[in-house]
Amino acid sequence: MKTPASISATSLTDEQRWQAVCQRDGRYDGRFVFAVRTTGIFCRPSCRSRQPLRGNVAFYPDVSSALAAGYRPCKRCQPDKTDPQQQRRDKVEKACRLLEQGQSVTLEQLADAVAMSPWHFHRLFKAVTGMTPKNWQLAFRARRLQNSLSQSTTITEAVLAAGFPDNSSYYRQADAALGMTAKQYRRGGNDLAVRYAFSHCTLGHCLVAESERGICAVLLADSEEALLAELQQIFPHAQREPGSERFMQRVAQVVQRLNDPHAPFTLPLDLRGTAFQLQVWQALRAIAPGETISYRTLAETIGKPNAVRAVASACAANKLAIVIPCHRVVRADGGLSGYRWGATRKARLLQSESDAKEP
16 A cells, blocks of 8 residues: 555645545645635645635645745645744744643644644654643643742632642642642742751762652762752752751662662652653663663653653753662763763763673
8 A cells, every 4th residue: 555655746646635635634745735726825735724625726746836826825834834843843832832821722722723633743742842732731830830829829829820720630730740739838848858968979978868758869069068059959948957867777778879889779769850850760760780871762762752852851850869870871972961960970980880890
């Protein structure tokens, strides 16, 4: 069976072209355009505009032919744009602007707004942003909720101002949105307790912190002052207090992992991030000591081959040094690229793991 890609533009019959237009089949985009005599406009086969009558339609092999015949390009599907990658990015950007509006919008409405089928649009959006439209809107609302909580009179007012349709919709995602309840956040996070302790490892000074849910930060720096400043930046509103002797036993297990990537690690983790970040961090934990992976390969591993930049951002947002081994991700050419705790530490880590792997 012949596919659109296997049929040359010159071998297409007008009946095949018309069927592609009726089905708004994006696979035929770039193979021909169709013009509507009554409007003087020409479109891509996938255009979501109202379908014209067959008798009013003429077909042209390319944009230049339609322009030469006196037709104008459609403002909706923009068949005259020469950069398909830019057009796809523009479609996603337009969808993001719609998602930023207060009211809820369905996948079908978003797809219709950018002249795509829901299935193709959903796939494109995830490829470009690394998130589904729903998760992107939730993340945007979460950021807006943080601002609203400090300005609104009541929590309900802040929830509605952030774009959540009602309280129940918000409370289903409360932890993911703020990392704490709205009440805790409104009080400045005073109800959130973070215990911490300083220690030393082969990379110098380190700080280990935990919440009631588990280890929430493993930081590296050249001084205890720098470590404490970073902890404050990560949890600006929490109650930060030194850990107990019992906590120090857990810190010892973390330090053991910092010094030896093969050391057992059984402590629960408190991972705070978006759904996409959590997916990246989970994939990082599957990389064995002594192995490295490129950002692009990591993106392909999680099923989002076009989300390379988003993967790099997720690695940079990691707050658990070595426990979540983001240092094992390198550039495609083998270069070290960036590292939250310094390129020198990254190089030392990779070298020590490589040496330990050798027989």
